[in-house]
Amino acid sequence: xxxxxxxxxxxGSSTAYNLIVxxxxxxxxxxxxxxxxKIIDREAEIWLSFSKVNDPNKCQKKxxxxxxxxxxxxxxxxxxxxxxxxxxxxxxxxRLYPQVREELFQxxxxxxxxxxxxxxxxxxxxSPFYAPNLEVSLEIYLGKPDVVIDDYQTEGxxxxxxxxxxxxxxPHFTIELVCGPAFIYEYAAYxxxxxxxxxxxxxxxxxxxxxxxxxxxxxxxxxxYDYERITINTTAIATTIKDLLQxxxxxxxxxxxxxxxxxxxxxxxxxxYLDHAADWDELNLEGKEQxxxxxxxxxQEFTPxxxxxxxxxxxxxxxxxxxxxxxxxxxxxxxxQQPAALTCSNEAGxxxxxxxxxxxxxxxxxxxxxxxxxxxxxx
Amino acid sequence: xxxxxxxxxxxxxxxxxxxxAMLSGQELTLLTEYLCTELRNEFIxxxxxxxxxxxxxxxxxxLATIAVIPQVKKIFNSFTVPEAIHLDLxxxxxxxxxxxxxxxxxxxxxxxxxxxxxxxxxxAAKVFQIALGGGEPLxxxxxxxxxxxxxxxxxACTLTSSGFGLTEELLQALRDAKLHHLQISLNGATEAxxxxxxxxxxxxxxxxxxxxxxxxxxxxxxxxxxxxYFDFPKMVALAQHFHxxxxxxxxxxxxxxxxxxxxxxxxEAFTWLQAQLKQFYGIKLKVDSAFSNLLCSLYQSGTNSIAxxxxxxxxxxxxxxxxxxxxxSHLKAxxxxxxxxxxxxxxxxxxxxxxxxxxxxxxxxxxxxxxSCRGCRAICAxxxxxAGETNCPAYAPRxxx
Numbered sequence: 179x180x181x182x183x184x185x186x187x188x189x190g191s192s193t194a195y196n197l198i199v200x201x202x203x204x205x206x207x208x209x210x211x212x213x214x215x216k217i218i219d220r221e222a223e224i225w226l227s228f229s230k231v232n233d234p235n236k237c238q239k240k241x242x243x244x245x246x247x248x249x250x251x252x253x254x255x256x257x258x259x260x261x262x263x264x265x266x267x268x269x270x271x272x273r274l275y276p277q278v279r280e281e282l283f284q285x286x287x288x289x290x291x292x293x294x295x296x297x298x299x300x301x302x303x304x305s306p307f308y309a310p311n312l313e314v315s316l317e318i319y320l321g322k323p324d325v326v327i328d329d330y331q332t333e334g335x336x337x338x339x340x341x342x343x344x345x346x347x348x349p350h351f352t353i354e355l356v357c358g359p360a361f362i363y364e365y366a367a368y369x370x371x372x373x374x375x376x377x378x379x380x381x382x383x384x385x386x387x388x389x390x391x392x393x394x395x396x397x398x399x400x401x402x403y404d405y406e407r408i409t410i411n412t413t414a415i416a417t418t419i420k421d422l423l424q425x426x427x428x429x430x431x432x433x434x435x436x437x438x439x440x441x442x443x444x445x446x447x448x449x450x451y452l453d454h455a456a457d458w459d460e461l462n463l464e465g466k467e468q469x470x471x472x473x474x475x476x477x478q479e480f481t482p483x484x485x486x487x488x489x490x491x492x493x494x495x496x497x498x499x500x501x502x503x504x505x506x507x508x509x510x511x512x513x514x515q516q517p518a519a520l521t522c523s524n525e526a527g528x529x530x531x532x533x534x535x536x537x538x539x540x541x542x543x544x545x546x547x548x549x550x551x552x553x554x555x556x557x
Numbered sequence: 558x559x560x561x562x563x564x565x566x567x568x569x570x571x572x573x574x575x576x577x578a579m580l581s582g583q584e585l586t587l588l589t590e591y592l593c594t595e596l597r598n599e600f601i602x603x604x605x606x607x608x609x610x611x612x613x614x615x616x617x618x619x620l621a622t623i624a625v626i627p628q629v630k631k632i633f634n635s636f637t638v639p640e641a642i643h644l645d646l647x648x649x650x651x652x653x654x655x656x657x658x659x660x661x662x663x664x665x666x667x668x669x670x671x672x673x674x675x676x677x678x679x680x681a682a683k684v685f686q687i688a689l690g691g692g693e694p695l696x697x698x699x700x701x702x703x704x705x706x707x708x709x710x711x712x713a714c715t716l717t718s719s720g721f722g723l724t725e726e727l728l729q730a731l732r733d734a735k736l737h738h739l740q741i742s743l744n745g746a747t748e749a750x751x752x753x754x755x756x757x758x759x760x761x762x763x764x765x766x767x768x769x770x771x772x773x774x775x776x777x778x779x780x781x782x783x784x785x786y787f788d789f790p791k792m793v794a795l796a797q798h799f800h801x802x803x804x805x806x807x808x809x810x811x812x813x814x815x816x817x818x819x820x821x822x823x824x825e826a827f828t829w830l831q832a833q834l835k836q837f838y839g840i841k842l843k844v845d846s847a848f849s850n851l852l853c854s855l856y857q858s859g860t861n862s863i864a865x866x867x868x869x870x871x872x873x874x875x876x877x878x879x880x881x882x883x884x885x886s887h888l889k890a891x892x893x894x895x896x897x898x899x900x901x902x903x904x905x906x907x908x909x910x911x912x913x914x915x916x917x918x919x920x921x922x923x924x925x926x927x928x929s930c931r932g933c934r935a936i937c938a939x940x941x942x943x944a945g946e947t948n949c950p951a952y953a954p955r956x957x958x
Contacts, residue, residue, distance in 0.1 A: 179566075180600075182578035182607060185843065186686060186715045186738045186774075202856070211603075257855045258835045341583070375599035378583045 180379045201351060204377075205318060206254050208353060209264065211376055212316055213247055216278045217365055219312070220244040221499070222267035230258040231321050237261070260321040268312040268365050270501040271304050271402055282364040282402065285371065288335075289363055299537060302403040304362075306508050306519035306534050307450065310400035311360035314369070316353060323349035335367070335384030337374030342381020362400045405519070405534040408544060411553040415489060415522070415531050416482035418552060419447075423482075425550045427543070428518065428533070431510040432479075441517060446479035447509045450519070453478055466497055470506050485509070489522045489529060500524055504532075514539055558611060559711060560622045561638070561683040564631030567623055570640075570685035572713035572737060574608045577640060577685060589623055592616045634871060634911040638682040638901055641873040643886060644675070646703060647692035648878050652719055652756040656744075656780065656820075658812045658887055659692065665878045666697055673706050675876060675897065680710040682898050688715045690886075692878065695722040701730045708735040717742065717778060719757045720764025732773050740805065741765055742778040746791035753784040754820075765799040776803035776843075782820045786830050793837050803841040806830075808848040810887045810935045817939065818948075827950035831855060846872075847887075847933035850951035853926035867931040870907035874900070884910055887935030888942070910934070913943060921945035925955040 183203075212218070224242045229235065242249060254262060274282070283302075304310055327346040332339060357366060370384045412418045422428050431441040432448035458471055473491055480488060489507050492498060498506070503524045511518040511533070519534040535543050547554050559570040566581035567588070580588060584600065588610075591601045604610040629637060648662040679687065687707045694700060695718045707714035715738040716731070731739070741764050745751030748758040755761075768775040777796050781789070796804050811817040822830065831854060834842060844852050846868045853865070869885035874897070876882055881891035882900040884907060894900035901907065913931055921932045922945055930951070937944040946952075 179581045180578065180584040182576055182609070184574065184576045186575045186688075186713055252838045256835060256838075338583070372599060376603050378587060378600055 202255065202320065204379075205320075205351060205353060206251060208373065208377060208380070209250070209254060209316060212355075212369070212373070213244075213264075213266065215369060215372055216275060217268045217282075217368055218244075219267040219269045224250070225265040226250060226253060227261075227263040227265070228253060228259060229261040230256075231260045232258065234260045234321065260319065262318050262320060264316045265313060266316075268314060268362075270312060271310070271362070272501050272504060273499065282368055285364045285367040286402070288367055288371075299403055299406060300540065301407040301409075302537065303405050303407050303534060304400055304402060305404040306504075306521060307510070307517070308360070308400065308404075309505075310362055311358040312362070312365070313358065314361065314365075315356040317356060318351060318353045320351065324352050325349075332383065333385075335370065337370060337382040337384065338378055338380060340381075341379060342383060345381050360400050362402060364402055403537065406537050406540040408533045408535060408540065408547070408554060409523070410531045410533065410547070411555060412531055413529075415529070416486040418531055419482040419485070419520070421550060421552065422533075425546075427513070427546055427550065428520070429512045431512050431517070433510065441510055441512065443512070444479070446481055447485045447520070448479055449474075449506065450508045450510050451505060466502060469495055469497065493524055493527070493529060513543055558614075559683050559685055560619050561685075562622050562625040562629050563637055564629045565626065567619075567626065568636070568685075569609045570713070571608050572685070572708075572711065575686075575713060575737070576608055578604075578607070578609050585623070585626075589620070592620050592623075632902060632911070633908070635901075635907075636872065638898060639684055639872065639874050640868075641686035641688055642675075642679055642684055642897065643688045643690060643873060643875045644672075645690055645692060645876070645878045645886075646672070646694045646697045646700070649696065650691060650693040650719070651696070651721055652693070652760075654719075654755045654757075656754040656782070656809070656812055656815060658810060660812070660814060667878045667880065669699060669702055669706075671880055672703055675880070676706050676710050676712075678896050678898065679712065684712060684897075686713040686715065688717065688873075690717045693719055693721050695720075695727065700727075701734045704731060704734040704736050708737075713737045715740065718764070719755070720761040721757050723760075723764040723767060725767060728767055728771065728773065732771065736773065738802075739768065739773055739775045740778050741768070741775065742780075743792075743795075744780055744782070745785050745788050746795045747788070750785050750788045754780065754782055765795075765801065768801075769799040774802050776801050776805055776841075778805050778807055780807045780809050781822055781830060781848075782809045783822060783826060784820060786822060786826045789830060789833050790836075793840060797840055801840070803843050805843040805845060806848055806851070807845045808851075808933060808936075810847065810933065811939055817936075821936075821948070822950065824950040827851070847935065849930040850926065850932070850946075850949055853930050854951035854953070865929045867913075867934055869934055870901075870904075870910040874907075885935060887933075888938060909943075917943055918945035920947065920949065920952045920954075923954050924949070925953045926951065927955075 224244060224247055226240045226242065227237050229237050250264070253259065271279070326348060330343060330346045332342070336342060355369060366384070370382055373380065374382050410418060430444050430447055432444040433450065433453060434440050434442035452470065452474060458467060473488065492503060492506060500523065504521045508519050508521040511520050513533070513535050516536045516539055518536070521532050521534065523530045523532055544554050559572070561568045563579070566579050567585055569578045569580070570576070587598060587600045588604070591597065601610065605612065645667070647666045648659060649664045649666065676687065689703065694716055697703065704714050704716070714736055716736060717740045720741045741761050742755060743751060743761045744755045751758045777792070779792055792804060809821055831851060834855065846866060849866045869888070874882060874884055875886050876897070877891060882894055882897065883891045890906065892900060892904060892906065894904065914927055917927070917932070921927055924930070932946040932949065934942050937946055
């Protein structure tokens with residue numbers, strides 16, 4: 179058990195303590211720590227939804243910048259609070275600090291059936307054709323404690339199990355962390371692991387999802403290991419693409435089929451996320467989308483030279499972070515008989531051409547690139 | 558920092574931040590492992606951030622304290638020694654407040670040597686906090702030496718005063734003596750409201766003015782009564798004006814010279830005050846343990862029974878200016894004992910208080926807040942000390958399953 183309270187004995191007649199009670203202080207401590215986790219995106223807004231005890235059905239919303247997240251404390255400590263939900267976004271896998279990324283890869287070992295996965299990859303990444311849902315909500319009902327559960331059956335990934343069962347056997351509050359089907363297993367495991375280590379007095383039920391109970395397409399469908407990133411050292415993007423094409427190392431593809439989930443061969447590069455940009459409704463566009471639509475000016479297919487020019491133009495847009503840059507420069511390919519992608523990364527102004535291939539093709543594809551005198555960094 | 562062995566637990570107190578913590582089981586094992594191996598974990602980071610484990614720590618000293626834990630004999634419903642001792646330095650006060658519960662005492666000041674002897678006992682027992690009061694403690698000659706005695710012994714020292722006699726020089730001297738907190742008593746934002754229950758309005762405001770210009774933490778003690786409860790929003794504004802750290806809401810208790818029922822909050826006033834408490838941000842609002850019914854009705858079962866509820870004889874005790882012991886300032890009976898530990902551990906009176914829940918009268922006995930409230934014994938003592946609070950505005954009958 180760990181409990182603490184703050185306050186001086188300030189009256190000569192009796193003790194005194196804050197109006198805010200320890201249970202809520204602990205929940206606030208969890209909330210603050212959750213927000214400080216390195217996978218929480220400081221650039222994204224935080225959305226707060228809450229209701230009050232005297233009007234539990236009226237949900238109010240408010241948004242905060244991460245820098246102003248300290249203001250959330252006042253909301254949380256209000257005795258009238260009945261329901262509290264915080265929606266935050268996690269950092270995109272491509273924007274993670276290397277040390278955090280490494281920590282996440284290590285967590286793959288905790289996933290049943292995937293224990294060896296992290297050892298088999300060189301520079302893994304999520305699918306270029308499937309945007310992960312990185313939003314996670316922290317929810318808590320504070321109006322009344324939850325009912326006592328004496329015969330709770332644990333299943334799946336459990337942290338601090340003895341404490342979990344003990345806490346459930348008395349009136350308690352539950353902090354629920356909710357993520358969508360396209361969330362990433364390692365992110366969920368990271369949050370659970372960090373909270374469990376930090377708060378040994380809190381039991382955590384990570385659920386059957388965390389223990390591999392669900393498969394891709396359901397919970398944790400986004401996979402950190404879907405593709406391998408191969409970075410090509412070149413400043414002559416157009417020339418390199420033409421070389422690759424000429425040596426039949428890849429084929430251009432464009433989205434096709436009823437839902438755009440299939441691919442068909444094509445003559446030029448087609449920007450995967452922008453092939454319908456000309457049809458985007460101006461009224462619903464956010465700033466970044468408006469800018470990219472303006473740059474394209476209705477153009478849908480690009481020769482390698484046109485593609486290089488476009489990439490160089492996007493580089494100058496400071497509003498785009500490195501994830502936006504890769505997102506908007508992604509084109510579908512076929513390598514061997516497998517789907518692949520061509521994209522560009524922008525690391526501190528240095529543009530690099532990247533080919534994303536299925537992990538099983540990596541070794542062979544790298545060999546082919548070297549035979550074609552295309553420089554691929556080792557390791 | 559004070560580390561104290563309790564039955565199956567380690568207690569930690571940081572006098573500079575006022576944080577008290579209790580660790581047992583897995584958490585204690587994690588701390589022990591860290592002290593032995595220096596291998597950090599997230600829980601250790603947390604203890605450091607909570608200022609419970611300074612970077613420069615005497616690991617051997619903490620480990621020695623942990624080693625003693627298995628030998629500590631548990632005291633029913635209490636810690637082995639008090640967390641805090643309320644110590645009256647004097648019975649003298651130049652003010653004659655209508656609500657004073659110490660009126661009529663013969664004038665007396667606790668001699669410094671006697672005080673030092675008590676502090677030595679408290680230090681040896683690892684008491685965390687000494688709360689100095691009176692009478693008017695600011696008028697005690699050599700007050701700074703009393704404060705220094707406590708702070709040099711490593712405990713937190715706080716002081717409650719009407720503000721009478723506070724000068725810039727005295728304040729500076731108290732700061733130099735490392736006083737941790739000063740609380741000024743004030744019952745109204747205007748002289749008219751304050752004067753119905755307290756004297757010394759101008760002195761209190763003058764003290765708050767002085768305090769607002771320096772670094773010592775301070776707050777305001779406000780007793781909620783029928784003749785001032787409606788003034789609470791203005792009190793908050795006043796406290797914020799002076800940058801007070803907190804307002805401590807004290808429950809009105811019986812005094813000889815007033816008719817209790819006339820000034821105790823009615824159900825309506827209690828509910829109004831409760832609603833007001835939900836409105837204010839930006840200042841810490843605290844309640845005294847006698848006001849636990851207010852805390853419970855605000856947070857229902859969210860209160861922590863370790864830290865909430867009447868703490869008389871469980872978390873704190875009182876030593877009056879004559880050096881006599883009692884569980885709470887508002888209770889009449891005093892005990893003479895050889896030392897404070899003997900009183901705390903062996904007093905029949907305290908043992909009975911700690912078993913209170915077993916035989917407390919109605920309606921407290923059937924109230925769902927019993928274990929985190931326990932009622933105010935000083936109020937109940939009008940009937941008998943173990944009675945229930947018959948007019949408690951927060952009474953919430955326990956659901957029968």
